[in-house]
Amino acid sequence: MLILTVNGKEHRVEVAPDTPLLWVLREQLRLTGTKYGCGQGLCGACTVQIDGRAERSCQIAAKDAAGKQIVTIEGLAADHPLKTAWIAEEVPQCGWCQPGQIMQAADLLSRNKKPTDADIDGAMSGNLCRCGTYPRIRRAIRRAAGGEGRTP
């Protein structure tokens, strides 16, 4: 049995300890906002925050996440500037990658309050979107950072 702290709540789960955190979140805890896209840490759809940093939950064994603070898209405040900005900029198309994009962007903004476009591109380049919402992701992050942010 493992004890995981997710979105501020403790959960006891019975899983093989090497099960990736992603599947524990999705299957045991029914937090399906965290998405499976590649299983190899290549697409970012499964991004969550662990102790305040964006991590690929498909690459972390559940046992290694025990005792840490895990935050998923469901745990990000409803009025979080990124969620508001994502809605204002009409970012999502199919929507599958968006929770991961937002969790990655939250990591960026927690360390860099006024990212330039280059900062955004650098921080977000591991999060894939097949629908091509990248131009709007840039705009939404700039908006969440409190402005147009149209710096080079």
Next chain:
Amino acid sequence: MNGPVDLARRGFLKTGASLGAGLVIAFCLPLGGRAARAAEASGANPLPGIEPNAWLRIAPSGQVTILVAKSEMGQGVYTSMPMLIAEELEADWSRIRVEAAPVAPVYNHLIFGMQATGGSTSVATSWEQLRTVGAAARLMLVAAAAQQWQVPVSECLAEQGEVRHPPSGRRLGYGELAPTAENLPVPTPIRLKDPKDFRLIGRPLPRLDTPEKVDGSGRFGLDVTLPRMLTAVVARAPVFGGRVKSVQAEKARATPGVRVVAEVPTGVAVAADDFWTALKGREALAIEWDEGAGALLSSDGLRLRFAELAQQPGAVARRDGTPEEALAGAPRRLEAEYEVPFLAHATMEPLNCVVDLREEACDVWTGTQFQTADRDAAAAAAGLKPEQVRVHTMLLGGGFGRRANPHSDFVREAVQVAKAVKAPVKVVWTREDDMRGGYYRPLWYDRLAAGLDAAGRPVAWTHRIVGQSIMDGTLFASSIKNGIDPTSVEGAADLPYAIPNVMVELHSPKLAVPVQWWRSVGHSHTGFVVESFLDELASAAGEDPFFFRRRLLAGHPRHLGVLELAAKRAGWGEPLPKGQGRGIAVHASFGSFVAQVAEASVATDGRIRVHRVVCAVDCGRVVNPDTVKAQMEGGIVFGLSAALFGAVTLADGRVQQGNFDDYPILRIDETPQIEVHIVESTEKPTGVGEPGVPPIAAAVGNAVFAATGLRLRRLPMTREEVGAAKKTV
């Protein structure tokens, strides 16, 4: 929107089957039978499916639930379809919610004759149908109010979800009127609004599905869970057409948490308590495969075979004038060969399907573009009648054509697994399963020749296309006429340029590789080939590629409209930073016209960088301009992935790619600045989901040519391709 799917959907289906009986709180217009027949008899509404009962429900609170028959895969139908109904209904947009429609004939696609989403046709085919539905419901609500107030209908008006009687100042909400309205006859004829009176259509309304996609609550197929459900993965043959020869399953069965290991027609299924356990169980299998002829396939071999075929005459798709003679007599001749590879759809949500199979019923939850076909396939696999199967359409984590499979591959297989497992089951495809599962955009090989007269005007154009038919062997095979699958030559046989002698021919070799439509279908290949070769002609004629196109498109005002708009907004002809080139392409597909100007450069290591893309689109009347822009942006990014990186290759019958490391798609730091401009139009609305894709590869290739003089005739335009092109200069 996708809340408690199971109960809500089942509840609706029950009442839906009896058309109204039992829908106590719902607004259930009795249009299905009597009124529809009356409408048909009067000839007022010749479109099928004008049954408001099937499309909308009004709760006592006034909330309007619109059932959408089209699948939401990112293209915005969960907003555009409700907009069509709400416009004529005079609904309060803030009180609209959406639900996925069940499978029923009323929801059939008006062209395809089955419930389906594809071909960039949702708005085009729903444009009159759904506005008529909204108008019918509004007329009945107004009639109900007039009856209650004992006033003439002509004194009442509908607005923002209520009916008002201005002379007396009385008003009633739709929620209050619905119970009366549902017992009224449907007035005919139903007149639709003058477009100048539109309140919703034409406005960039926020998408209704955005909030649930931002907070993680939106429910996709992979998010469905049922009580007692097992999760399964399937070990499929390593080559197409392969079959299980023998299997050793003891170790898999001994894996803790694995519940069932069973052979199914596509391979060996391993069902377990959770996904990770199922995967471990699958890894423990030892399977010997009978690989068959599929093991002989290789991309290199196919290219050689296709190149040989391209030397021989094919089935004629178009013949104008005397192309052979004109070509032979032309003072200047050009020849070129173009190639594009197999491509995977690579939707971000890998394929998956949940099945609950019982004695006399079967429920299927999945993201599908092909509800009717999937229901029928599920029924056949389950040994049930189609009406015993219910398909619950979930949000699709991308479709791009993959989830419109004429063979219902992922649904049929899931039912077969459910049969073997004897429990509710979710079949999950890993990314690698999905990438190697076939149904690719075909590999194409094209041979072109053209003749220019002494003044540089093209006098002959011959185009020979070699590649698999996607329609062959499907329920759409009857569209193949005289050896021509129309989707193989679309965008080529309808070459719009004023060239007096034209020939387009086709070879359709049969291969074991499953192929299918992939966003923009045949245009995904012909847009690149035609617009690149035309650029070669412009260059040979010594003319600017924009002016060259403009002259040859004189009789095509909508092509010209987008071409000129894109060129103008891009600043065509203005200087660019050193090393950058500008390329232009224009292509019509799915009824729409798109031109794109790309600015690109090539780094010293051969990597292509696209800096900016300016896009102009004419898709007729626009329902939601922000959706049109989003679809153009998305089409450009999708097309750039194919132009720069995308290739599925075969060696010894095995697909050599498996995940995003060897099948890269465009990343945010590789994404150019994209500007989209929409041509104002009063023409009927046409497609936007696909038409943004076809021109982009050519626009980029033409920009590379402008920047470097290198002509890239093979996709993807990798560093290696750039290097190879340098050697041939």
